[in-house]
Amino acid sequence: MSIQIYDPTLRDGNHAIGHKLSTSDIQAYCRAVDGCGLWCVEVGHGNGLGASSLQLGRATHSDREQLECARENLSQSRLGVHLIPGFAKISDIRTAVEIGVDVIRLASHCTEADLTESYFDFACGQGKLVHGVLMMTHMASAEVLLEQAAKQVKYGASAITLMDSAGSYDPRSTAEKIGLLVKHLGVPVGFHAHNNLGLAVANSLAAAQAGATILDGTMRGFGAGAGNTQLEVMCAVLERYDYETGVDLFKLCAAIDSLAEIPPVAKPTIIGTSNLISGVYGVCAGFEKHVARAAETFEIEPRDIWKELARVNAVAGQEDLIIEVANRLRKGVVA
CATH class of the missing domain: 3.20.20.70 (Aldolase class I)
Incomplete structure (x- = not known):
């Protein structure tokens, strides 16, 4: 074939x-x-x-x-x-x-x-x-x-x-x-x-x-x-x-x-822990850099952002949602 x-x-x-x-x-x-x-x-x-x-x-x-x-x-x-x-x-x-x-x-x-x-x-x-x-x-x-x-x-x-x-x-x-x-x-x-x-x-x-x-x-x-x-x-x-x-x-x-x-x-391409977690949760791979920045800005764990993005069914193109999710997590709004 x-x-x-x-x-x-x-x-x-x-x-x-x-x-x-x-x-x-x-x-x-x-x-x-x-x-x-x-x-x-x-x-x-x-x-x-x-x-x-x-x-x-x-x-x-x-x-x-x-x-x-x-x-x-x-x-x-x-x-x-x-x-x-x-x-x-x-x-x-x-x-x-x-x-x-x-x-x-x-x-x-x-x-x-x-x-x-x-x-x-x-x-x-x-x-x-x-x-x-x-x-x-x-x-x-x-x-x-x-x-x-x-x-x-x-x-x-x-x-x-x-x-x-x-x-x-x-x-x-x-x-x-x-x-x-x-x-x-x-x-x-x-x-x-x-x-x-x-x-x-x-x-x-x-x-x-x-x-x-x-x-x-x-x-x-x-x-x-x-x-x-x-x-x-x-x-x-x-x-x-x-x-x-x-x-x-x-x-x-x-x-x-x-x-x-x-x-x-x-530039080497590797499977970082954040990449692995995003794959486990099924969140768009293109979010990686946005999640890393948000985690640093709001002083929270990247895995928590990935988990919440998965919960709300975030899709490609919703990069702005990452900041909203990180902000909610920082305030303890999300269960």
Whole structure:
């Protein structure tokens, strides 16, 4: 079976360094990995197009600057973008298309696919590949995810990717949810893992074994929280299990070695205790830095914030809620 490898190092990885990837970093990375066989390289602010802000973190460069840089330096791998309605506007899709983006991924919280309909209406008319994405999918059953994914397919999605945004999956839950979508959707299904429980590679393999044909991975796992599936390890494991990825593993390893000075390689990605706790509680991995700051400011334990965020079902994009939760905990308001 063939697997398309989707690389969001230059998007999800932005979370790890406060969205401060430079155009020099983007240029160096794209030049190094172009030709390694990666199906698509995704670029942008950690929360996608239009998300650079005080609340979520300001990017060093505009969406246009980042995408134009990547487009100039990718000739073999496709260029992809991530959009979340509310952060991104329809005009952001138009800009991405003008620059020459090949793959548009439209994302929503796992139970809010309805919010993507108007975005699909516009994007599907632009002659690009348009994929649907459901985030924080540990928060919904396989049946609910199928219902929500079917909506995005109805809107025009040519593929659906489930994101384990909190790094809370295990191989059993991965197989259950991916398998149900593969059985019923009729379009390719993808999987995007985080490594909070140390299971990202195992979960990605379980997704492939359940029928997923698109897998996300980032160089050295560079990404939010404990990081993503480690790209090069995932490719090696898939090769061991006789999947065809089109990736030249040794060329990819050489690319990693050539990028010693840029963040995806220079910044180590580890599973810290806070990452582990967020995975146990099932809270968005991208909250890590916000929780750490709030814990220090309000002089409370990070684990208490993670626990309360889980109790109130906080979802990606609700970074402002972290301060509110920390303040309540400090005052002893929360039981």
